[in-house]
Amino acid sequence: MINYLNSNFENYIEELKDFLRIKSISSKEEHKDDMINCANNVADKMRNIGLENVNVFQTEGHPIVYGDWLHAKGKPTVLVYGHYDVQPVDPLDLWDNPPFDPIIKDGKIWARGANDDKGQMFGHFKSVEAFMKVKGELPVNIKFLIEGEEEIGSPSLTKFLPKNKDLLKADCVLISDTSMFAPDTPTITYGLRGLTYMEIEVTGPNRDLHSGSFGGAVANPINELAKIISQLQDKRGKIKIPNFYDDVVKLTKKERDNFRKLKYSDKQLAQELGVKQLQGEEGYITLERLWARPTLDCNGIVGGYTEKGAKTVLPSKASAKISMRLVPNQDPKNIAKLFEKYVRSIAPKSIQLNVSDLHGGSPLLSPLTDKAVIAAAKATEKAFGKKTVYTREGGSIPIVVEFMKQLKATPILMGMGLDTDNIHSPNEHFLLKNLKYGMLSSLYFLEEYSKI
């Protein structure tokens, strides 16, 4: 099977390129047709590797694609989850190469989605293909569930899941949509942060005013919004929303020790990000801040005149998108309520406030003793020829939490990406060697998991 994968690798790259050419941006209405094409492409892939019961489920949003192979009697069932949708590509002028015109350069494949998640999930398709073509069967039962709304919070899958629990029933959910701890370091991620994503709109006067004629007499929505944002965190980096930390599970000593053993350098990260120094919550090392502590970030802000030059406007409105990363056991809806309550309490009467909860997801923590987790660690160790490390991750994959909650399936996050792969940014890319590690790890996992 290894030979099969190796000898077909060049073809796989071409297939992946075709996949990456589809502009499957889920958040943009104008890519509706691209999303349909992409879903059909995924379904074709499933059929080509020998999956059965392939189905493109229509939803209110973008299609969900399903396929399975369930002939490994007495063996566990693995649900492979991935997503065919990608992030928007703006600012376009920062891409060295067009985002939907993939190229191979420096041992990497460059395109939007090269890593997140088209490139990463591709490995699982190929490991199944290798089994089916070489052995004619799989060592475990397998289900593929590939959605098109991960980047916009999986609204359709969230509705689909509780209605299709039998269809999706599995012992573990295998996902490659995260990063390795470091290059060439097999990594199993056992924790994810959750998310509450809010939007605040501040309205001052009922129309844009001349800042000369009215400046000084009326609240300026941008200044007021800035004041609100500045009051969300204190100088020590703590979030000031009352009761925000109430449900936070403290890190165990073992975890803190584990994190401290990992090879990690603040200086290097600062250098890589081009900042003089890092910045975060006092009392925690960077890995703890990233993986196990809640955070608050503005994701966008806009108001008034934003083009070149000067316009003396006192604008009517300003708005900001603000998200909080959550850790177990913070509840996204509860955090949204606390956020709104606090923001309303600090806003002056001279403005009107509109606070919306755009979306959210729960944080996650998998037991390190689970069989699937152990099999995954063995598989990646074998693929990489190195000891697997256990990490948590700062990002959120809300739907993973739903798998755990609703299917009682253990999530296995077998990430093949690197933090330097520019996902969600211009010049996204994926190392070809990691594409290969992904195929091998997937293959070994199916083998290892069937033995347990």
Next chain:
Amino acid sequence: MINYLNSNFENYIEELKDFLRIKSISSKEEHKDDMINCANNVADKMRNIGLENVNVFQTEGHPIVYGDWLHAKGKPTVLVYGHYDVQPVDPLDLWDNPPFDPIIKDGKIWARGANDDKGQMFGHFKSVEAFMKVKGELPVNIKFLIEGEEEIGSPSLTKFLPKNKDLLKADCVLISDTSMFAPDTPTITYGLRGLTYMEIEVTGPNRDLHSGSFGGAVANPINELAKIISQLQDKRGKIKIPNFYDDVVKLTKKERDNFRKLKYSDKQLAQELGVKQLQGEEGYITLERLWARPTLDCNGIVGGYTEKGAKTVLPSKASAKISMRLVPNQDPKNIAKLFEKYVRSIAPKSIQLNVSDLHGGSPLLSPLTDKAVIAAAKATEKAFGKKTVYTREGGSIPIVVEFMKQLKATPILMGMGLDTDNIHSPNEHFLLKNLKYGMLSSLYFLEEYSKI
């Protein structure tokens, strides 16, 4: 002379209508010929009322028209400034009557430029005419300077002024291009605010990051920009930039008393602007905040993801346009320096800061004890038969400051318009009674000023 003006008023209206028929829109290339026609029309008017040395100066833009009468030996010199250009007329369908087809209705003349500034400056032409026809001479020396680029920022006059200081030398500059404080209220505006307009750009990481993967470890440029903005003013509405208020000339008791006598309602303004309550610097009433106190307003802000929906980006950059309205004797360049110094002092090391001074203008204050101001107040009082009010204005008219700086001439803003006259909007109009008040005020001013 009053009789002369009264008996000719009907003819004047016809003359003004002809003036208003010329489509002198300075910002539109297709009206280039109309601008030339209009400049020649102004020159003819000057000759017709008995001015000498009438000259249409060609510029890189639209012509500047000059004329004078300098035979009042030992008497002061008045420079009358006005502009023959008008604003564009779109949206055309909102005009009840075509903008360049003036009509008289409801005691008002309706047309583009009826107020701003053809109608307002017309009064000065007619007061000079009355003197010359009835008495054969003027009680003071007079110079008329009428430009065609006021609505586009006076670029040609700004260049013309320093090169023609001798030609334009005067003791005061008489301008009717502002509004009365209220209907039937003779108003002399003796102060204008200045401006310093800055832009701050905050750079955090060298690229847009995923807020999950990096949130908590690195400074977020939007959050940091918000913190900076929030530190520009304190809770009492004071600007926190050190030394910012050093050069502010305090309001005199007389001024504060004057402002408090003016009929003005916070409640009404709040209602008109659609806000629950006004907001401004503590310790000052609204008119003081608007006219005589420096302010700070964000005019624009942008960073990160600003379209619909959610994107979990931790952006690389965020920027804000921030302007300060200045009062005498604040210096725009000095304020720009203080602003930059302070902003740099409060910014954390984890971000990079770019601060630019986009443009500025000096504030203006004509001393209430100036002879021209006193003469103007007496003149309007006599014309209206009511006590003159002294106001300042929150906005800036940069060319007026240049007159004061370069010619050492006291500006007299003798506005005859009303805020409800729809200047710059469809259905611009000017009350015929205010046209007459303008003629009389101008006439009395020349008389009063010659006596002092």
